[in-house]
Amino acid sequence: MKISNPIIKASQEKMSKSEDALQRELGHIRAGRANASLLSRINVEYYGVETPLNQLAQISVPEARVLMVTPYDKTALKEVERAILMSDLGISPANDGTAIRLVIPQLTEERRKELAKQVRAKAEEGKIAVRNVRRDMMDQLKKSEKDGDINEDELHNLEEQAQKVTDESIKNVDTLADEKEKEILEG
Template sequence: MSYEEITLETEEKMEKATSVFSDELKGIRTGRATPGLIENIRVEYYGSPTPLKQISSISVPEPRMLVVKPFDVSVMKNIEKALLKSDLGMTPNSDGKILRLQVPALSEERRKQIVNQVKELAEKAKISIRNIRRDSNKQADQLEKSSEISEDDCKALKEEVQDFTKKFEDKVNEYFDKKQKEILEN
């Protein structure tokens, strides 16, 4: 593996770790309705578990309400079952064509629990980024050991990897701060 390949792979992997964290945040409840809360819930659809967003449209007509309109009305009961099984604490109301979900307000204690949950996810994302850094630094050392790159190039590569690490950890912190603010506001 060359210098350029290591830097490209490192940046790619760190970007992926950050985007996974960002996607996880979408599914965390904040007291405000957002399609991300339910779009990845798996619904039994003709024998296979399918994400809700693939079999219905999800809209937010009011700040605390979600509306789910299935493309195929015959799957309505399965959607209701899947929503009830999920641990969101929301009961769907159906009129036969659409489902309405009222997003309840969060208590202060519950908000703090959710912030701690988000903090744990952020820490996992940072650990993942640091593990990528460790692996990249090992690869740099191996290149230097096998005389494919000079000592100076090895040092420069490690500095570049450290810059990526800082950049993506800052991004994770930014996502965390934004989500924390969103959760704690009423």
């Protein structure tokens, strides 16, 4: 949809950022499949400095439920293993001397349902963020009309555009959540 109003354009960008944030959040939810984003929040103490794991090691997915972490510097292997153990992943690393393998366990049906609820909760947070952007956008549009920048007819048309942008963003949030939920429940 072609948007010309700067208020709606800026709000649309904010809504898009909310969708991106939701996608990142959903990437951290373990779905029973190996996914490199599971390790994105892990930092390793490397020569006294907290360093993100993905900067210290190559993370690959050799099999559907296996993550392989291969440090660029083999001397950092023990520190990488320690950081993974200390994380909230709940997966025990297997160190073979050159790389670390993480076998993602199958999820129980109960755990799948629990994770699906988490996905729904995150999606609801995403929708709330989108609605807050919409509310601010509508306030700005009404202020523009009050200030005489736009007339009543323009305000009505812009409010319709704003609602379309909001509906589209909420639909995107639902799609992201549905895909993640399907991934979790199918496992």
